[in-house]
Amino acid sequence: MPPSEKLTIxxxxxxxxxxxLASAGSRFLAIAIxxxxxxxxxxxLWLLAALTTTAFARSGAAWVVAILLLxxxxxxxxxxxxxxxxxxxxxxxxxxIGLRVITTSGRPITFYDSLLRNxxxxxxxxxxxxxxxLVSVFLTDRNQRLGDLAADTVVVAEQPIAQEHVPRRTRPxxxxxxxxxxxxxxxxxxxxxxxxxxxxxxxxxxxxxAAIAAHVRTQLNVxxxxxxxxxxxxxxxxxxxxxxxx
Numbered sequence: 001m002p003p004s005e006k007l008t009i010x011x012x013x014x015x016x017x018x019x020x021l022a023s024a025g026s027r028f029l030a031i032a033i034x035x036x037x038x039x040x041x042x043x044x045l046w047l048l049a050a051l052t053t054t055a056f057a058r059s060g061a062a063w064v065v066a067i068l069l070l071x072x073x074x075x076x077x078x079x080x081x082x083x084x085x086x087x088x089x090x091x092x093x094x095x096x097i098g099l100r101v102i103t104t105s106g107r108p109i110t111f112y113d114s115l116l117r118n119x120x121x122x123x124x125x126x127x128x129x130x131x132x133x134l135v136s137v138f139l140t141d142r143n144q145r146l147g148d149l150a151a152d153t154v155v156v157a158e159q160p161i162a163q164e165h166v167p168r169r170t171r172p173x174x175x176x177x178x179x180x181x182x183x184x185x186x187x188x189x190x191x192x193x194x195x196x197x198x199x200x201x202x203x204x205x206x207x208x209x210a211a212i213a214a215h216v217r218t219q220l221n222v223x224x225x226x227x228x229x230x231x232x233x234x235x236x237x238x239x240x241x242x243x244x245x246x
Contacts, residue, residue: 018204026097030094030097045068045072045075085115100156142154179220193208209231209234210230
């Protein structure tokens, strides 16, 4: 994968983590799906407003219509912020296409990040059909629109993992690896990988596991002939650090 199509993050332990960047085309498809969902919801609100106006025409229902219009405004501009904040960087459209918003440090976005990146969506949309946003995506190294630049976020692709899943070795007894010799930062890297491994392509998952496991083997003086696979070793270290094996 060319360097311009991926986000590479180097941890304090000098381990490189790679995330494939979402293309402009895949983001456009996600936006199209979200726009269709929004359009359907707005149509329902419009019909409700029309029925309400007709039913209460004589008694006056301006306040009801105003509430419905406000709900429509919130739906249109709050849709992305709410979904991304609650779904860890995904909207229905992004989930359908396999995209996710993360920070440039590789961490999940917060609700504040989601709110900030979507406040500038109004600017990204002008003069129409996300023209400003598309220009920004094409001109930036990380395919970022203005909202992403403001919130320091990127959109990455979550490709399905190949059927050849990484084997996990199960041991009948407790395995002590000496996890206490690892720093808090090193253990955080291990936990982050184990938590996010299902969300990255198989080849990237395998390469990342190998890089982290090589570092762990060096730190813990794991014998060269140890039969544990890369992911099995990381699972054992994480379980020991969490106190899962006593």
